[in-house]
Amino acid sequence: MSVPRKVMIHEVGPREGFQFEQITLPTEIKAEFIEALARTGLKDIEVASFVRSDVVPQMADAESLVAKLTPYPNVTYTGTYLNVRGLERASRTGKLRLKHGLTISASETFSQRNQHASHQEAYDQLAKRADIFRDWGIGSVSLGVAAAFGCNFEGDIALSKVLDWIRRLEELAFAKDLEVDEIRLLDTMGWANPKSISESIEAIHGLWPGKPISLHLHDTRGLGMANAYAALLLGVSDFDTAVAGLGGCPFADHKGAAGNIATEDFVLLCQEMGIETEVDLDALIKCALMAEVLVGHPLPGKVKAGGNLNRYRQK
């Protein structure tokens, strides 16, 4: 595989970022921010999570937020959910493309802490979810492995374990007549490095030739962009990113949850390598600066301070 000609960016800032922040922003402000993102050329924006408002109060306005959003040509708003009730709520909005996936944490300890479910319990829940997908006529799903490179509770995660989980999830999908549209690796706690990224991608290419891979990278320990570059070298073209690096603050002590790689820094990487993103980087940098104002503290993305190189070229 060689460097892709273009990449698909899944902007997760509004959902992952605002969910994480202490403050709850007014719905109107969130909608304006999301629409500003939509005008940058980003094609896939995760706007809300349909979860219990007593657990995640920042997402209590999911329905009213989605109702406010102006549709833009070529822009898909997406939403996430954890259970059937969330799936039903998200579907009722009628404006979202839902991401359907069977995702498990490779770390059982993390699964227990994050979802209060052992591996067996998590697997049983996924089997039920797969039934629902079949009942709802959902034809294809992604297979996802969270904590795919390591875990703050369990340490390194062996690649063989990740591959075993992909195989088991694939069997589950096939048993429910679901096709697999992509394999997702999530570096939930920032354990990946360019070597482990490369080895994982090469192994998946070997076992599932031609199957698209998507990466969800956190920049917890400064290796996020090097990891993205390693994946690009192997032809990976689907990435979750968050504008300004939303989703965590590098100066707070929440070690499990530092931000996703910053969308605008990743767009610069692609621009400079000649990879098409179809994103207006200057407009995106304005959104990143806006995100800092909205959350009220510095966010980790760099190019919003350093500046788009094309601006200097045009001088």
Added chain:
Amino acid sequence: MSVPRKVMIHEVGPREGFQFEQITLPTEIKAEFIEALARTGLKDIEVASFVRSDVVPQMADAESLVAKLTPYPNVTYTGTYLNVRGLERASRTGKLRLKHGLTISASETFSQRNQHASHQEAYDQLAKRADIFRDWGIGSVSLGVAAAFGCNFEGDIALSKVLDWIRRLEELAFAKDLEVDEIRLLDTMGWANPKSISESIEAIHGLWPGKPISLHLHDTRGLGMANAYAALLLGVSDFDTAVAGLGGCPFADHKGAAGNIATEDFVLLCQEMGIETEVDLDALIKCALMAEVLVGHPLPGKVKAGGNLNRYRQK
């Protein structure tokens, strides 16, 4: 070339970092900080710049600082200078290994702004410097190109221009009976990307086979660690880095000068890729946290917040 078995890290934080900060730290504090760095296993620490104290007041204590430093086995303290007077001052300390180099900016505009010298003037100064090297019995020098990937004033810098400058500097060195011990590329204003890094290194490998290359990378636009990784893939094993990413603050508006890549993040990259640094990452992280206290504001390095993965492995 393949990934190196070990790397040599040139810690530039105390010089490049403290020179850049608004505050001037007490000499005693600087010395304690530098010695803490020396105890981490770092082997090469740039401690001071012998420049005019009316221009860089932060470095006015260069001599007294060096006098205070306790020597550590296997640790070299280094210093920089701009002219003969600085070279004389640095040499008189008797405790520094001086880095002797012939370095020019590939961007003439940057040369004029930074050194008030046209390319011809800068070259003439280097010729005089080379005479001094010969007179002082200095046998070998590095050849350096600053702004080697681009410039905020001139835009992209063509690789052919960089290679031409290396050739001219090499001719100059040879004419003065100086050997060339390495070729240095400085991404002074954060224009490099992994593709331009790779192309530059491959070109130099082709033209100067076996000649060591060293890189001085700034993380102005978030691509610093990806650039370091691209260089590691091509066997480069000499890097300038700055603890905590000293040398610039990502939240201030000084676009030309954001920090060097953070030493501790680079050490983590190497650790995770199985590349030897001989640095105690936990001790280095403590220094990075100390650096934030000393300068009084957040610094961009990530792993100081995210934590050394080996700590989690030992649980």
